[in-house]
Amino acid sequence: MAFRIALLVLTFLCWSLLLWMGSHTSDEPTVFGRYSAAYTIFLLPFVALAVAATACHLPRIYARLFAGRAGITAVAVSLLIGWVAAELVLRIADPLGISYFEESRRYHLDKVADPTLVYRHAAGMDAVYQQVRVTTNDMGLRDSRIDAKVPDELRVLVLGDSVAFGWGVAQDATFPAQLQKRLAKSLDRPVRVINSGVGSYNTVQQAAFARAYLDTLKPDMLLLLYVSNDIEINDPPFDPWSDVSLRGKNPFTQLKLAAWHSWLYRLVQFINRINQQPGDGPPDRSFKGWQQSMQAMESLAMLSQQRAIPLSVVMYRLGDSQFTAGLYQDIQERAQALGFAHADALEWLKNVDPRAITNSVVDAKHPNAEGHRLLAEGLSELITRQLERLPVGNDNRSQAASRLSPPGAATPSS
8 A cells, every 4th residue: 555655646746747847838939839949858758757657557567566666665765875875975075075066156145236346245254165264354355454555565456256366265375365475575575465356257347346446455566367267247237146046947947956955966967067068169259258358358458557557467277278278369469469467377387287286176276275375476476577677766656656567478487
């Protein structure tokens, strides 16, 4: 009797799930005047599952299932135990860094809307992401309080995304913090490196931050750390909660959002995404985000010229590809045309195993503390070379601005 009831419940659940998904109407209803071709393909396995569950009640099939009920139950229980065990291992030990997905989403949800920047960090934030404490100052920057400039202070404003922000590393281990210590020691003068990095910022937002806060922060130099995903589009309004809400989503998306709570599912998705990544093809310069990024860089360069504040653009990448090479080529062309310094961090990192300087297998794009140290080392040498072009006696911001004329094409080897 118990086996019969369990089979009836399973059949009911299969048909209920199918009816729920079948109630959806696609935006392009080309099949039965209701579903898109893609959604129809998505429905087929569930149709087969419901039909199979119904067929299990046929006398001959049911008799076989009933005879093998002990084995079926053992397999079902084993699968359940295996799934639970895998979930526990991934959640407790986190051997591959699967926690990155949940933590980065939680971080994004903690951001606040901004009319100029689309979104930003909340001021005075105190949170923990990936077991790392993150605090922000009264400007919402992952930095200490920014006081008035002191005499002879060299002030560098770092623009960037989650790499500059320092995802996964302590604040004093980020490259802006390490760069400040290195420069202060080597130059024997007060140095303030301000970290304005915000996770997932693109070049448009970075340039907008510079325009909004140059007069407040009064930097002597601008340093843009360029990452390949800076071409992603972040248009307003900022409403991250709608992306994770089930409301208004079609059944397919709702199922994916529900499945995303399983860390094992996230691991499978990550492996599948890696296996299905397309080959290294030529860059698509017609992409709107690419064009916006380059236009924003040009506007930032013109702003630096207008304010006589030298700009350096450093591309962060751990490997060479046609895509990143295309981005860096465009950066070089604009640097030569607009007269700002540029460098390729790959020159500093190319002889290092990427796995040794990134956070985890899953989060293989963000540098760990050692990766930040190498970045700070390379950036310190780059800035020092620029400062060597100056005459002695750089006492204030206006003098620094007039003497720090940006070279046309400063590379790490120059």
